[in-house]
Every structure is written in structure tokens, then in C-alpha cells.
Amino acid sequence: MNAIYLKLRLQLNALLCKQELIADYYRELSQQLSHSVSKMSFMAFDLEMTGLNSQQDQILSIGVIPITSGVLQLAKAEQLLVKIEGSVGNSATIHGIVDEQLVDAVSIEQAMQWFLAKTKGHILVAHHAPLDLCFLKADCLRWLGHEIQFVAIDTMALEKKRLLRQHDVLKEGSLRLDACRNRYGLPVYAAHNAAIDALACGELLLAQMAAIAGKDELAITDLMV
Amino acid sequence: MDASELHPILQFLQDRVPFDSLDEVTLCQCCKSLTIGYYGKAAGFVPLEPDNPQLYIVRSGAFEVRDKEGELLDRLGEGDYFGFPSLLSGEHANTQVAILEDGLVYHLPPEMFDLLRQKSRQFDRFFNRAFAKRLRHQGRFKAKDLTTTSRITSLMSQTPLTIDMKATVAEASRLMRSVRVSSVLVIDNHKLVGILTDRDLRNRVLAENLDGNLPVHQAMTTTPVVIESNALVFEAMLLMSAHNIHHLPVIENGQAKGIVTSTDILRGQSSQPLLLIGEIERQKDITSLIQVSKQIPLLLQNLISADARAEEIGRVLTSVTDALTRRLIVLNQQILGEAPMAFCWLAFGSQGRQDQAACSDQDNGLLLAHEPDEAAAGYFETLSRAVCKGLDECGYIYCPGDIMAQNPKWRMSLEKWQSVFDKWVNTPEPKALMHASIFFDMRSVYGPQSLFDGLQDSVLSKTKGNDIFLAGLTGNSLTSAPPLGFFRKFVLERDGSEVKGIDLKHKGNALINDIARVYALSAGIKEVNTAKRIRALMEQNIINRKDALNLADAHEFIAHMRLSNQGYQYTHSLPITNYLMPKSVSSLVRHQLRDAFKVVHDGQVGLKLKMMRSY
Amino acid sequence: MDVQTLTYLIVGLTFALYIGIAIWSRAGSTKEFYVAGGGVPPVMNGMATAADWMSAASFISLAGIVSFVGYDGSVYLMGWTGGYVLLALCMAPYLRKFGKFTVPDFIGDRYYSQAARTVAVFCAIFICFTYIAGQMRGVGVVFSRFLEVEVETGVYIGMGVVFFYAVLGGMKGITYTQVAQYCVLIFAFMVPAIFISVMMTGHILPQIGFGAELVDAAGNGTGEFLLDKLDGLSKDLGFAQYTEGSKSTIDIFFITGALMFGTAGLPHVIVRFFTVPKVKDARVSAGWTLVFIAIMFTTIPALAAFSRVNMIETINGPESKGVAYETAPEWIKNWEKTGLIKWDDKNKDGKIYYANGPESEMKIDRDIIVLATPEIASLPAWVIALVAAGGLAAALSTSAGLLLVISTSVSHDLLKKNFMPDISDKKELMFARIAAAMGIVMAGYFGINPPGFVAAVVAIAFGLAASSLFPAIIMGIFSKTMNKEGAISGMITGLLFTASYIVYFKFVNPSANTADNWLLGVSPEGIGLFGMMVNFAVAFGVSRVTKAVPQDVVDMVESIRFPKGAGGAHDH
Secondary structure, eight states, X not given: OOHHHHHHHHHHXXXXXXXXXXXXXXXXHHHHTTSOGGGOEEEEEEEEESSSOTTTOOEEEEEEEEEETTEEEGGGOEEEEBOOSSOOGGGHHXXXXXXXXXXXXXXXXXXXXXXXXXXXXXXXXXXXXXXHHHHHHHHHHHHHSSOOOOOEEEHHHHHHHHHHHTTOOXXXXXXXXXXXXXXXXXXXXXXXXXXXXXXXXXXXXXXXXXXXXXXXOOOHHHHOO | OOGGGGHHHHHHHHTSTTGGGSOHHXXXXXXXXXXXXXXXXXXXXXXXXXXXXXXXXXXXXXXXXXXXXXXXXXXXXXXXXXXXXXXXXXXXXXXXXXXXXXXXXXXXXXXXXXXXXXXXXXXXXXXXXXXXXXXXXXXXXXXXXXHHHSBGGGTSBSSOOEEETTSBHHHHHHHHHHHTOSEEEEEETTEEEEEEEHHHIIIIIITTTOOTTSBHHHHSEESOOOEETTOBHHHHHXXXXXXXXXXXXXXXXXXXXXXXXXXXXXXXTTHHHHHHHHHHHHOOSHHHHHHHHTTHHHHHHHHHHTTOOHHHHHHHXXXXXXXXXXXXHHHHHHHHOSOSSOEEEEEOHHHHHTOOOTTOBOOEEEEESSOOOHXXXXXXXXXXXXXXXXXXXXXXXXXXXXXXXXSGGGEEEHHHHHHHHHHHHHSOOHHHHHHHHHHTSOEEEEXXXXXXXHHHHHHHHXXXXXXXXXXXXXXXXXXXXXXXXXXXXXXXXXXXXXXXXXXXXXXXXXXXXXXXXXXXXXXXXXXXXXXHHHHHHHHTTSSOHHHHHHHHHHHHHHHHHHHHHHHHHHHTTOOOOSEEOGGGSOHHHHHXXXXXXXXXXXXXXXXXXXXXXXX | OOHHHHHHHHHHHHHHHHHHHHHHHHTTHHHHHHHHHTSSOHHHHHHHHHXXXXXXXXXXXXXXXXXXXXXXXXXXXXXXXXXXXXXXXXXXHHHHHHTOSSHHHHHHHHTTOHHHHHHHHHHHHHHHHHHHHHHHHHHHHXXXXXXXXXXXXXXXXXXXHHHIIIIISOOTTOHHHHHHHHHHHHHHHHHHHHHHHHHHHSOSSHHHHTTSEEEOTTSOEEEEEHHHHHHHHHHHTTOOOTTSOOSOHHXXXXXXXXXHHHHHHOHHHHHHHHSSSSHHHHHHHHHHHHHHHHHHHHHHHHHHHHHHHHHHHHHHTTTTSOEETTTSOHHHHHHHTTTSEEEOOTXXXXXXXXXXXXXXXXXXXXXXXXXXXXXXXXXXXXXXXHHHHHHHHHHHHHHHHHHHHHHHIIIIIIIIIIIXXXXXXXXXHHHHHHHHHHHHHHHHHHHHSOSSOHHHHHHHHHHHHHHHHHHHHHHHHHOXXXXXXXXXXXXHHHHHHHHHHHHIIIIIOGGGOSTTTSGGGOOTTTHHHHHHHHHHHHHHHHHHHSOOOOHHHHHHHHHHHSGGGTTTOSOO
16 A cells, blocks of 8 residues: 555545544544654554454443654553443453443443544554454444544554565464564563553554664555555 | 553563662552653664653663773663663763664653652662763673672561560560570561660660660660661671661561571671581591581572672682592591601692582592602502592592592602603693693692692693694684584584583583683693683783683673573472573573673684684 | 586585585584594695695696706706705704794794894795795686686686685685695696606606607507607707706706705794694604605606697697697687787798797797696596696695785784784784785785796795795704894895895896806805805804803703604603
8 A cells, every 4th residue: 555545545535524523533644644654653552342243242441552753652541441231241251341340431432532532643553453443433433423444553464464474384373462572572461451452562563663674764554464 | 541550561660679669659650651662673773862861671672781982881681771871960871772682662751760769769879879880881791799789688587576665675585585586676566666686685774774674665776777678788788887786677668577687697698608618627527527518519509599600609619629628638647647748639620720510520639749659659549549439428429531639640749740741741642632621720729839839830831832732732622612603693502303502611611711721821820710810811911901801701601601500400400411591591691691602702713813823 | 518617617626625624624523533543644644734835836837847947947846855854854843842833933932032033923924925926826827727817817816716715714724624635636736647648658657657658649659758859859949958957057056955945944834743743643744745745746747748748749730840820729729818828920821830049939838837738638628627626726725824824923923922912812813814815915916927937936935935044943953052143133134135136136137137147156046045055154153243042042952952852752
């Protein structure tokens, strides 16, 4: 994908979009693409869901952490819990969030509003981004009644490309976040929640960027697979 | 959001000195202020922004701090810091930080750094000290000195004797008597409020003619001088001498955790081997001597865990061996009677060089003042057999090469020894050169120094400037090379399909021993200890100062790695070997090891150039 | 396959062999061999020494000189062989007992003077430079022919190869590499000689063929002996008779002497005696070296005569009238490309003709004889390629040794001991490499602008050695009264005298280089012996009027002269 093409498409989207919130989102994003990668703003994020099906399952928690000028900003790291219909059920064993914690949580509409406001003007970063984006798109459609297109870097796809280029055989589990991080000597984080996973994913992106770039200047298209 | 959600980072900082001195709230605040960067090796250097000084905390990877001239100041790995000098001095960084291995680095902004320094005196002191240390350009491979780096917790009594402040002095005295200690900590509601010592009882109770019902808090020393549990032994010693006290309560978060006395510190210091040697010299018979020698492995273990310098460990262990040998000779002479002539007990090889380690074998010989008659020969045969047997029973196994005083071949008069050395020097055959590594590192353990000097002087006068012999010796020592292949990759040794790792002894220390030996023999230097040889060579300007320091550092570092590896093997009940798997150590240590082996390689090249006129 | 491809192949194979041996011996398998066998066997050491000693000069140029000047050329054979005997028997055992690895170190210690050492170092470096120049020329000739370039370009390529080999390759100084080099060079030398001998005389051994009857193509005797035929041919073409010398007896005597005493003073060969642990083994290996040298040296006269006859016959044709250029043999055209053969059709008859005098139309460089012999005799292409490999082996083994002497002398003896006592190992190594590189560059210059033929250039090196180092060594061993003042002034006058004589006749005024202008009729090649006498005379004169030798040095000299002095050669 070409950066200019991407930028033009976003501007076009902004013109065509009737929904002011989303159009504004596109405009801000397209401006980001004029910067060089080292100056671009990214937003690493992670979702905790009740399951993997975007039609049935619901978002429980969103963690975000911005990367500006190639540095992760812990001060701006945030995590949000989202109210759900029904109970977390058995999925609690995976994300560790129990129903009591969700008492003070915000509604999904508030959460989406918060997410769009937070990530406006940032390129999204997630490990296995397509899944997370599916949930976000579905919720956004429900909330605003309007489609939204996200621009995101998938650290997993990036890693897969790099591994295949080195002619490594992809083993079971070799693309999991922890396995990927291990390859770059990044520390093991025992605890998991949306914020920590977002942080972990952000760190992985920085490592991948350093590995891909070497001494050269990076282009955004190097990161979009 | 709540910083506890970033628990891994919080936890990482919590375990680091000096962040461990911060309270939870401050730490969370600090944690939230961080930014995180990643530095890839290809970039070469960490871009230190002069306008935006920060404290850099290494989370993973390896880095090198160099000054403007490129001189190495420090090596950094996980948990180390850089960037603090400009934060402290307010001046622009005049150092460069090279990236050795890709790594994740946390950045702490200057405002937070200053805040933390205000909040915690320890935090402030830590970085000021680190700054001062870096200014002194401390050497790179230096392992730690026993006294300065062991922590107070390794010495203190774990469960301190405590008493409530409302108790009476009589109760306190009885308690102290029952546990046989000279002090008790006085607490009020789990908080330390004072200390009561023998001296207090004498000065404030008995001398004042007060009775035993006096409450403790009236007799005790209030607000005693205390020490934090993570302080160094060295700091405890300073405190004691500054306040002229012998008891130091150890506190952690305001609670008494233990107590350290001056006796504890003395015992923990070099007095341990001294005690052992004293004990050896007190033994009246051979059986009890053997019993005492059982403590040697424990001594080694203690030395290793105290992080003592490898050179010190070698010297300490060797002095124990020397003491044992001397005691065995004395005890056997008490049985056999006075020797018919003056003689020296010679130690060769590692004992000669004073770098014995675990499970050394014996290499020794006997130097007689003159040619013995039959009776004298018989006497010395019996004596040397008994001593060698005693050493064997003390854990120094018989030499597989039979280089021992009990072998008549190595029991000779001064004149014979001289001619044997002459032969080796004049005809540097392979066998003679192999002997060189053992026999030319000789030291007298027992006997008149003048007799030994007679031998050593004549040997050194032969070797000094004898280029042909030295070239042969060099050629022999160059037959093995440090385990570095092309592109400085480690070359692992294999035994069939089994990978054994890198041989730290034979491919590391032994090669440095060889280099130092050739130079020392070429210059007629009497020292046999490798570190001392290198020092002497440097002083006489035979080796360039920088080369010499590098060589000495590399020797210490490799030996240190070998010992700590063996300590690990010992505690994990693995067979004790000289092999180290590079994977089992951190990337920083791997880098240092590689550098150390490179120094060995360079040393060999230099030796070849000078002694063999070749490269 | 054509000659060029084969040359690449064979040269490549021999290099692969040297590298292979270097790697194998580095890998430590030699260590086991060493311990088990008690050192390198004397035979092997003998071969290695022979390789060190037989330079490109002896391989490429010696046969050429003998071939062109006939009997006079034999002075080189006599001088070099005699020198080796002198070195092996009279000097090496004493030097060894002294415990010094290099000649400058011996001189420095014996004359208790840093100045004496420094002078000796300068002499040694000077000699080695001259010697390497000869090697460069030889390598240049080899490359120019087989890569079909000008000889200058050949020298440039040769400089690169020698630099790589000696400074970067790390293959030198390994005994087994040198054994391989000896094998390659002696094989390369003997194969063509045997071929030609069988073709021309029916004898396998060239040494016998040399004095034998010639045979025709069918193998029947012609009744004519080789040397008679050569004498006849030479006379017809206006050359001096082959078996008769043209040089004066005194010149022959001086050249032989200079070569002989020069050999004994050569710094890089002496070291070989010290790498053998036992003196007895050192003697045995010296004996073997002599045998291995003799194999080549006894073949040289035969090969020279064979190729001379062959060459004249192929150029001038059966009737000695010359042959048409178009029908001239291929080798003439091949060598024309190198500039080492030139044809000038003076009488415009389109024929080539070779003779001594103005009517000769051919100019032939003597250095090509050995290399061209297989082509002249129409031997198979692989023999031609083999000779190239042999020439390279000879040049490489000698240059490597010489460059080491130059570079370590500069870095250690000059810089470390005189100017920069605090130099680090790394710097010392760097200076050593720089010195080697400079040595090659300077040698390359003289290789391109040679003051004589390869062997003659080398002869000058020997002359310098004879006039400077040899007397100092001999007096150091055999005179208790020679002091430092005497030795230093002797070395300096000897070297200056000889060098200026040579420079005058070879460079300043080459046209005057005839017997009439020579001092007592001694040519520049032989002046070294004269310089040696001057050295002795000055040294003795000066030592008489200066301070006596300290007693400890007198004792030292006495102790090395003791018979058992050969370093504990007794019972073991």
C-alpha cells in the first residue's frame, strides 16, 4: 500500500462521510500520514472480550497506550472497563475480569466515544488487529449507525512476514504475543490486562521497527502488510 | 488510571536499588511518568538529547558507556542506569552510549528524577555515588571486592533478640544471659525505639546504683544508630567506627530485622581463612589435620558466594594448602626426627602460581641442599611419601603425571635441579616445554629461602634473554587458542554429539598464565603468581600498561566466571567442570567474556610477534 | 585445456594445498603429532629450510644465467652451496648456544651495545629489501607470461599476491606449508628437466644427460656430445665458448666469496636452525637441506645447456640461417607479449635470427629460460603450468620469510627498542604490517626497474650481507678481543663501501660498468668480499685503539666456543 494512496483515500472518505464524527476522525488521521514514521503518532491498544465472535461476544475492557516520536508514553496509558449484557461467564478464566468489577463500568456507547476521541489522529497498533477491529467496527455501527474504516498496524502479520522472509518454519504458537516478544529479548510480563497487553504490543512494534529499519528511514508502508 | 494496572513495570522498579527505597505511592507516580523506548543495534548509539536529559533505565539488552575519547567507562545490562550524570551536573552529556544488544529502555523525566531525589535520601545518594564512581573511570572487568560489596544481610543474625520497652532491666539481663548475647533491641509496638547493651547495664544501671526493676526504656540508648538492611558491610564498618559502637540494629521499613555486631563482621571477613589456617597450625596429629581439611570446600563456597575476587580466592585457598603442607612436614618430622640436611618443599603448577581452585591435584618436589647419602635419601623418601599421602587424604589427589616429591625423579639436590632446568632451557623439546608450564611456576612452601633462591636465580639467569628457549615456549603456548571463531563467535567444545561449552580454564586462564610466564621468564622476574607477574612486567615496562591491565582484567574476569559457574554447579549438584555454556549467562556477560577472550587472543598475537618474530 | 587455464588450475590447486595445510596445522592436529613424534622430523625441517632458502632467483634465474653466460654462471652455484655449508657448520651451532633468535639480537648482546644492534638491524633490513626485490622480479616474470601482460603489470600483481600471502594470509612460517612448497617447486623444476633430458639424450637423469651423447628423434645416438654441440653453436654465433669462462679469475673468486659469506650472513635462514629443539636434529636437518638443494643445483647446468641448444636451434633453424617470423614457434610470440623477448627485423628479411653481435635480431631476457624451457621443447601444457606454480612457490616461501624479518625488525628492534618503548602490542603489529607493505612497495619498484637480472639483484643482497653482517658474526664468535667500537665501525664501512660501489656502477654510471673500470677487476657482484675484507680490517684497527671488551663478555664468548657448547647436545 502506498502512503499517498492511503492518505488520498482517507481524505476522500472524509469528504464522502456524512457522519461528522467519523469524517473528522478520517481528516485527523490523513494529516498524520504526512509525517515521517519517526514523528508519527501511534496508539497501541488491546481489547478483552467475552469471546472471539464479534456478532455474539462483547467488549469487556479496552487498554490504550500512545507512541509519540517513537516513545511509549506511560502517562497516557489508559484502561477502560465496559458494561456488558449478561455475565462474563466462563470467559473470566481468560481475562480475569469478574462481574463485580463491571459495576462501575461505562456503557459501550460511552466506551466507543472515548475510544474514538483517544485514538483520533493516531494510527492503531494491535497484535492480531483484524479481530479487535471487527469488534470495534460492529460496536461503532451499532452506536452511530455508520460504518467506520480503521487504519491499523498488525504486529502479528508483521512478524509473520519477517519470519517467512527468514525462511523460518512457522511453528504452532510462534506468532503469539509472548513468543514474538521473546524473539526480540523483550521482558516477560506475567500479568495480563488490556493495558499491559497494549503496552506489550507497543513495545513489540518498537522492536520490530528497529529490526526492519536498521540504519534506514522507515516508511509507513513497511509496517502495513 | 491506576498505575497498578501497569503492574509489571511497577514490580520491575520495586526490585531495583534505589527505587526499592521509595514508598508505594511515589513509585506509582514515578511509574506513570515513564516513557519507553527501544534501541536497535543497527542505530549504533542511543541518541541522547542534550536539551532533554532523562534517566535511562535499562530493561533489556546491553549497552556501553564511552567517553569522548572512546574509552570504556561502563557496561550496562538489565537494571542498570545511564544518563544520570547530566541530570546531576546539569551539563551536557559528554559520553556516548553504544548499543551492544537491542534493548528496551525506560526514560524517567528530569522533574520526576529531582522529585525522587528530594523524597528519598537513598535515591539521591545512590546516583551521586554512581556519578562519582563513573568519574573515577573504574575498570571494566573488575569483579567485586569482598569487603566492599557483600551486603549486611549476609552477616546479621536473622532473628534479633527483642524486648518490650516496658520490661525491666532484670528481665532484659536474664534474656540476654539465656541467649548469650551482649545486646537486646527495645521495641514499642513493633517499632524500634532503642538498644540495651552490656555497656548500658554497666553504665546506666549498676554504676548509678539502680535496681533491676528499672524499666528498660530508662536504661537503653534511645534512637540508636541503625542501618538499612540493603546496606553494604563496608558501610556498617564505617558507621561503627564513626560512632565507636559495636552493635548495629538492622531495620527494614522501620522495623527491626536483625542486628550486626563487630564480631559478626570480623568473622565474615578474611578472618575465616585465617581461622582455618590457625586451626591447621594448632593440630597435633595427622588424623585431626585431615579432619580440619574437610572445611576447605565450604570455605571455597563461602568465598564464591561472597563474590570475592577470583585472584583473592586462589591466594586464600593456596595459603590453606601451604599451611597444610607445612603442618604435614612438621608433624612427620616429629615422627621421623630432624632432617639430615636443609631442604625445600617445592610447590609447582597452580599451587606455585597461587591460583588453586576446587579439587586441585598436587604438584610438588623436594630440593635438597646437597647430594644425599643413602641414609639421607631414605629419610627424605619416607618423609615425602608421608607428606604426599597426607595431602592426598586431605583432598589433594595424587598427581596423575607423578610430579610429586615422593617420585625419586623429583627429589634432587640443588645441583641436579639446576642441571635439569638447564637441559630444559637449552633443549626446548616438546616434553621439556610441557614441563615448563608446571615446573617454571615454582615456589618454596617450606625450607630456607636462600636454598630456594639458589635454584630460582640460576633458572632465571638461564631463561632471561634466551630467545631460542622463549621462542620454543611461545610456540608451545600458541598451540591452543581462545574459543573465538570468525566474527567473534564462541567456539563450543564437543564431546561426540554432546556440547560441553567453552573451556574457561584451558582456553582462557591457562593461556594467560602461559603469556605471563613467557614474559616473566624472558625478563627474569621472580614472581610466579600470574597477576603479580603481569604487574611486575607492567612496572618494568616490558608489557605496555594498557595491554597489561587488559590482560590482568581478562584473567580475573574469566577466573571469576569459572568460579561462579562452579559455584552454580556445586549448589545444583552438577558435576564440577571448567565448561560454561554461553547461553546460560546474560548477554552483557557474554559480551564481556567475548572481550576478555579477545584480550587473550591479542596477548597471544603480541607474544608471537615479540618472541617468535612472526605474526 | 589451454596453458592459461591449466596455469590457473595448477596455481590454484597449490594455493589450496598451502591454505589447507595451514588450516590443518592451526586446527591443532599438529599438536598431537608434535607430542607423539617429538617435534618436526629432520627430513621435513630440511625440506622446509630448502624452500626458505631457494628463492625465485635460484628457481627462475639461475638456469638462465648459466644458460646465457655458460661456465661463468657456475659461480652462483658454488657460492650459494658453499655458503650454506659454512652457515650450517661454522656458525649456526654457536649462535644457537648463544640463545639468540635473530642476528641483530646476537650482535647487540655480543657487542653489549644498543647501537651495534641498531646498525645490524639496518644492515639486515637493507639486505632483505634487496633480496625481496629479486623475488618480485621473478614473480612478475611468472605473472606476465601466464596472464599475458607486461612484466611491470606482472610485478604489480605479484606484489598483491605476496602481500596477501605474507601479511594477511597467516600461512607462512608453518613448517608443513613450506614442505609442500618445496615439493611443488622441486617437482616443477625436475619434470621439464627430465623430459628434455630423455628427449635429447635418452637419459632420465639430467645430471647424466648433461655429459652424454645427443640422440635423434628415433632415439639413436648421433655421436655428438651435448657440450661439444653447444660450444660449436656458441662459436658459430659469436658467443664465448660455453664451457669456457669470460670472467677473470679474480672476479670469479670474489663473486664466489661474496655469495658464500653473504649466504652465511642472511638473517632469515639462520632462524630455521633454532626451531629444531635438539642440536643433533638441527645438524641432521641441515644435512637434508643440503641434499634437497643439491637436487636442484646439480640439475641447473644440465637444464641450462639443454634449453640453450633448443633455443638456438628453434630460433635459427637447422641451417642456422634463421626462420621466417610467420613460421616461428608459438613461444616466441607468447613471450613477446611480456616484453621479455624483442624481435627487430634489421635486415628486413622477415626471418628471426639470434647471435652475439649487431646482426642479432632477437633480444632475449635471461630470466625467461626456466619458464620458457617447457614451451621451447614443446612439452605438454600441464608441465608449463606446473613451472609457473613452482616459480610462485619459490618466490612466496622466500619473500614471506624476508618480509617477516623486515617487518618485525622495524617494529620491534627499531621502534619498540629505540623509539617507542611503551608501544602497545596492537600498534607494534600495525607497524610491522606497515613495514611489510612498504617493503613490498620498495621491492616492487626495484622489481620493475631492476639493476640487473634476478640472480644478479640477489647477488647484490649477498654482497651486502657478506660485507656487513658476516664479519660481525664471525668475530663475535671467534674473537674474544673484538669490541663494540670495532664491530660497529666495521659494519658501517663494509656496508657503505659495498653499497656505494654497487650503486655507482649499477645506477649512477651504468655505462662504466666494465672490467676496465672495476677496482682490481672485481665486478659489483663480487665486491662484497672486498667489502668484507675492509670490514675486518677496519674492525681490527679500531678495536686495537679503543676500550677492551668487558670480562663478562669474554667469558660468554669462551663458553659458547666450548665443544659441548652446542647447547647440550649430549645424551638425550
